[in-house]
Amino acid sequence: MTLADWSFYDESGLPRVINVSGTMTGLGASIALPEVAAAMTSILPRFVGMHGLQLMASETIADLTGAEAGFITASASAGISLSLAGCMTGMDLGAVEALPDTTGLKNEVVIQLGHLCNYGAPLEQSIRLTGAKVVPVGQSTQVQDHQVTAALNAQTAAALYVVSHHVVEYGQVPLKRFAELCHAKGVPVIVDAASEYDLRGFLEDGADVVIYSGHKFLSGPTSGIVAGLSDRVRAGYLQNMGIGRGMKVGKESIYGAIAALKAWKTRDHAGIRAREDAALTLWQQAFAGFEGIEARPMPDPTSNPLDRLRVTIDAGVTGFDAFALAGAFGRNTPRIVVRDHEAELNYIALDPCNLAAGHAELVETAIKDILRQARGNGFPPADINKARNAGANGYLQWGSHD
Numbered sequence: 001m002t003l004a005d006w007s008f009y010d011e012s013g014l015p016r017v018i019n020v021s022g023t024m025t026g027l028g029a030s031i032a033l034p035e036v037a038a039a040m041t042s043i044l045p046r047f048v049g050m051h052g053l054q055l056m057a058s059e060t061i062a063d064l065t066g067a068e069a070g071f072i073t074a075s076a077s078a079g080i081s082l083s084l085a086g087c088m089t090g091m092d093l094g095a096v097e098a099l100p101d102t103t104g105l106k107n108e109v110v111i112q113l114g115h116l117c118n119y120g121a122p123l124e125q126s127i128r129l130t131g132a133k134v135v136p137v138g139q140s141t142q143v144q145d146h147q148v149t150a151a152l153n154a155q156t157a158a159a160l161y162v163v164s165h166h167v168v169e170y171g172q173v174p175l176k177r178f179a180e181l182c183h184a185k186g187v188p189v190i191v192d193a194a195s196e197y198d199l200r201g202f203l204e205d206g207a208d209v210v211i212y213s214g215h216k217f218l219s220g221p222t223s224g225i226v227a228g229l230s231d232r233v234r235a236g237y238l239q240n241m242g243i244g245r246g247m248k249v250g251k252e253s254i255y256g257a258i259a260a261l262k263a264w265k266t267r268d269h270a271g272i273r274a275r276e277d278a279a280l281t282l283w284q285q286a287f288a289g290f291e292g293i294e295a296r297p298m299p300d301p302t303s304n305p306l307d308r309l310r311v312t313i314d315a316g317v318t319g320f321d322a323f324a325l326a327g328a329f330g331r332n333t334p335r336i337v338v339r340d341h342e343a344e345l346n347y348i349a350l351d352p353c354n355l356a357a358g359h360a361e362l363v364e365t366a367i368k369d370i371l372r373q374a375r376g377n378g379f380p381p382a383d384i385n386k387a388r389n390a391g392a393n394g395y396l397q398w399g400s401h402d
């Protein structure tokens with residue numbers, strides 16, 4: 001058994017944390033690869049021509065995605081805004097500097113209602129930031145072709161399509177068809193695939209531009225990756241002279257993202273999968289035999305090649321609900337953050353994507369400890385409204401003295 005290395009936490013004084021919730025901004029996203037860290041360190045004390053560095057990124061992105069071109073942004077969210085802004089301004093520098101004033105430009109962005117998600121901020125705000133108007137299509141759980149077509153008009157600058165576990169997973173128009181409908185009206189399709197493994201499929205299915213997160217599955221620095229048709233990518237890049245300035249990405253993140261993309265090509269995907277599956281088995285066994293709890297691996301909802309351990313609780317049998325179980329993990333030492341955003345459906349999930357050495361075993365020990373507590377005195381019930389609003393409350397309470 002490998003022991004976890006806590007030296008960073010001891011030296012910095014920051015509290016120890018184990019992340020089994022996924023690539024979460026609130027926990028620092030993901031574990032960056034050693035080659036990413038080395039690339040970032042090597043460029044930090046040096047000057048480089050930034051256009052040349054972004055051209056190097058473009059070539060790397062093209063190689064991996066099959067796109068004509070690409071560039072690195074500060075985040076996927078920034079990539080969405082800059083790409084949409086480019087669809088409005090084209091290569092017109094006057095228009096770039098005028099945003100978010102869109103006078104004289106096509107300024108509507110069409111999106112299926114079930115895709116209007118929140119990834120820590122409302123997706124629709126990443127559209128409105130550019131000055132564009134959001135045009136939602138259809139109803140939350142049903143969108144039909146005619147509704148998409150009816151929404152596309154002479155003012156439509158772009159259509160935005162989201163691939164994510166955050167969106168409604170049925171009743172939406174699939175990407176291939178969505179792109180056909182949009183292209184029939186000459187409207188470009190921008191795809192937010194921030195949290196997806198597949199670096200080629202969305203472009204193959206008709207996306208003009210696709211946006212990925214550099215810091216999710218790619219294990220790079222906090223960054224976004226824009227990939228697509230050369231004209232669209234160049235127009236998005238131009239926004240660095242405008243609204244993109246406040247979303248500036250540094251040389252270290254660009255070079256780190258290039259390193260992450262290169263590492264993706266030679267990554268031992270099967271080996272990583274096997275390690276993740278071993279962790280799931282370990283945890284599943286730790287839950288086994290506890291009455292009212294069923295733990296089993298579930299495939300990722302958007303077909304990313306990974307499973308998570310879904311732990312379903314029958315509160316009538318256990319006497320505690322999924323929120324309370326998540327709370328018990330949060331009180332563990334070290335703190336263990338589980339995936340609890342669907343806890344009202346009576347389950348939590350344990351995500352094996354971001355385990356450092358020794359973490360899987362510590363989670364196994366924690367499961368056993370928590371179940372022992374549950375059998376003994378139990379643990380406090382969760383305040384469900386507090387748990388539901390934890391994201392907002394974290395920001396509200398930050399820096400406050402009470």
Ligand SMILES: *Cc1c(COP(=O)(O)O)cnc(C)c1O
Binds near residue numbers: 075076077119195223
């Ligand atoms: C994470 C995520 C984002 C935001 O990505 P950042 O790089 O953190 O800005 C946008 N869209 C989806 C679907 C996401 O999962």
